[in-house]
Amino acid sequence: xxxxxxxxxxxxxxxxxxxxxxxxxxxxxxxxxxxxxxxxxxxxxxxxxxxxxxxxxxxxxxxxxxxxxxxxxxxxxxxxxxxxxxxxxxxxxxxxxxxxxxxxxxxxxxxx
Amino acid sequence: xxxxxxxxxxxxxxxxxxxxxxxxxxxxxxxxxxxxxxxxxxxxxxxxxxxxxxxxxxxxxxxxxxxxxxxxxxxxxxxxxxxxxxxxxxxxxxxxxxxxxxxxxxxxxxxxxxxxxxxxxxxxxxxxxxxxxxxxxxxxxxxxxxxxxxxxxxxxxxxxxxxxxxxxxxxxxxxxxxxxxxxxxxxxxxxxxxxxxxxxxxxxxxxxxxxxxxxxxxxxxxxxxxxxxxxxxxxxxxxxxxxxxxxxxxxxxxxxxxxxxxxxxxxxxxxxxxxxxxxxxxxxxxxxxxxxxxxxxxxxxxxxxxxxxxxxxxxxxxxxxxxxxxxxxxxxxxxxxxxxxxxxxxxxxxxxxxxxxxxxxxxxxxxxxxxxxxxxxxxxxxxxxxxxxxxxxxxxxx
Numbered sequence: 001x002x003x004x005x006x007x008x009x010x011x012x013x014x015x016x017x018x019x020x021x022x023x024x025x026x027x028x029x030x031x032x033x034x035x036x037x038x039x040x041x042x043x044x045x046x047x048x049x050x051x052x053x054x055x056x057x058x059x060x061x062x063x064x065x066x067x068x069x070x071x072x073x074x075x076x077x078x079x080x081x082x083x084x085x086x087x088x089x090x091x092x093x094x095x096x097x098x099x100x101x102x103x104x105x106x107x108x109x110x111x112x
Numbered sequence: 113x114x115x116x117x118x119x120x121x122x123x124x125x126x127x128x129x130x131x132x133x134x135x136x137x138x139x140x141x142x143x144x145x146x147x148x149x150x151x152x153x154x155x156x157x158x159x160x161x162x163x164x165x166x167x168x169x170x171x172x173x174x175x176x177x178x179x180x181x182x183x184x185x186x187x188x189x190x191x192x193x194x195x196x197x198x199x200x201x202x203x204x205x206x207x208x209x210x211x212x213x214x215x216x217x218x219x220x221x222x223x224x225x226x227x228x229x230x231x232x233x234x235x236x237x238x239x240x241x242x243x244x245x246x247x248x249x250x251x252x253x254x255x256x257x258x259x260x261x262x263x264x265x266x267x268x269x270x271x272x273x274x275x276x277x278x279x280x281x282x283x284x285x286x287x288x289x290x291x292x293x294x295x296x297x298x299x300x301x302x303x304x305x306x307x308x309x310x311x312x313x314x315x316x317x318x319x320x321x322x323x324x325x326x327x328x329x330x331x332x333x334x335x336x337x338x339x340x341x342x343x344x345x346x347x348x349x350x351x352x353x354x355x356x357x358x359x360x361x362x363x364x365x366x367x368x369x370x371x372x373x374x375x376x377x378x379x380x381x382x383x384x385x386x387x388x389x390x391x392x393x394x395x396x397x398x399x400x401x402x403x404x405x406x407x408x409x410x411x412x413x414x415x416x417x418x419x420x421x422x423x424x425x426x427x428x429x430x431x432x433x434x435x436x437x438x439x440x441x442x443x444x445x446x447x448x449x450x451x452x453x454x455x456x457x458x459x460x461x462x463x464x465x466x467x468x469x470x471x472x473x474x475x476x477x478x479x480x481x482x483x484x485x486x487x488x489x490x491x492x493x494x495x496x497x498x499x500x501x502x503x504x505x506x507x508x509x510x
Contacts, residue, residue: 001273082273083273083275084275084277085272085273085274086274086277086279086283089225090283107272108272108273
């Protein structure tokens with residue numbers, strides 16, 4: 001089964017870390033991306049770079065900023081292939097951002 | 113009679129079918145079919161030597177028939193494919209050994225990825241064999257609501273791929289905690305006296321303790337529930353709540369207390385020092401005569417250390433007072449941040465009364481009365497307030 005792990009963290013948490021620790025976190029992310037179970041992974045640019053697009057009455061409306069106005073924003077995601085939910089939950093608990101108060105949302109992907 | 117056999121066998125039969133079919137709804141359907149056939153045949157043909165194996169075999173055969181029919185239909189109309197998995201195991205199936213898969217079932221039902229109320233409902237339905245209507249009654253919701261709750265939770269198990277498995281050793285402590293919490297929640301729901309969920313929780317606790325014979329906390333929880341349950345008839349007098357010290361001990365179920373204590377002994381022998389074992393030990397001490405309050409206080413202190421709970425600290429204070437030190441008890445209570453909690457104020461009231469500080473005691477009891485919602489509680493507090501005004505001598509010991 002495929003699952004998406006979505007990382008929600010407070011913006012700027014990484015910048016606040018001492019450099020050595022930040023590098024260690026990045027290395028952990030790289031290791032996660034290299035895990036055989038990881039189909040694809042991406043880190044997103046900060047939420048300030050987001051643009052929301054809506055279409056109403058044939059017109060495209062664009063607004064600045066992320067969709068939801070919350071403290072934690074989507075900072076990255078990882079698509080994994082796993083045998084069952086427990087396997088993904090274990091991976092999720094090891095995602096480095098969880099040590100800095102971030103949340104990992106795990107959701108199964110609709111099979112095609 | 114037959115109903116009893118069914119109740120006892122349901123969890124085992126369903127577990128085996130979920131393991132076999134990998135689907136709660138299909139398993140339930142097949143199990144129900146098998147139980148219906150049994151209800152029809154057993155009264156005449158007699159109960160089979162191994163009712164559980166008979167039920168599982170019959171249910172599996174029915175499920176296989178159904179899958180065959182669906183497959184034939186699918187082939188005819190070139191519809192959706194029917195899963196192969198269930199068919200393949202069929203030939204290897206030997207009905208003399210039916211593996212007990214109830215532990216897998218428990219861990220699936222109590223998976224922390226499921227909403228808590230869903231875990232509770234599914235555990236009662238799948239493992240306990242309660243009807244949806246019964247569970248609905250127990251939780252004061254409509255049958256329709258309970259039905260939806262159960263289908264949502266089963267759908268989540270399926271959609272998210274929650275495994276039908278006992279968690280790996282390194283995950284087991286946390287996952288076992290979740291299971292114990294669900295059983296204790298069921299037990300505490302029974303406290304309010306609707307459907308006898310207390311007895312149901314004990315039945316489930318017994319199953320869990322038997323399936324995990326080396327887990328002290330499983331035995332600890334079972335012992336705790338048994339000893340509490342043994343006092344249920346003495347807990348109310350009419351509608352009034354009766355405090356432990358005022359309970360009529362002849363109403364206690366002494367056989368159940370003894371049974372609970374031997375379960376507790378087992379937990380302690382296994383090296384149990386966890387929260388449920390400690391609570392069971394406290395419950396056990398509280399049924400002794402006289403009660404060893406210093407020991408109770410010590411156990412509450414350890415429990416407070418383990419749980420970090422202010423409510424447990426409050427109980428610790430009560431035990432200190434009972435052990436003869438109301439001043440120390442009051443110091444502990446005054447350090448707690450529990451202003452919105454009824455028992456915080458009623459305990460303070462009681463301690464102040466014992467220390468002869470009647471005016472302050474009245475204030476505390478009044479505050480407790482403001483927070484009381486149930487009639488028995490209000491009546492109890494009102495009586496306390498009346499006693500305070502009536503007795504000019506504050507030194508009356510309990």
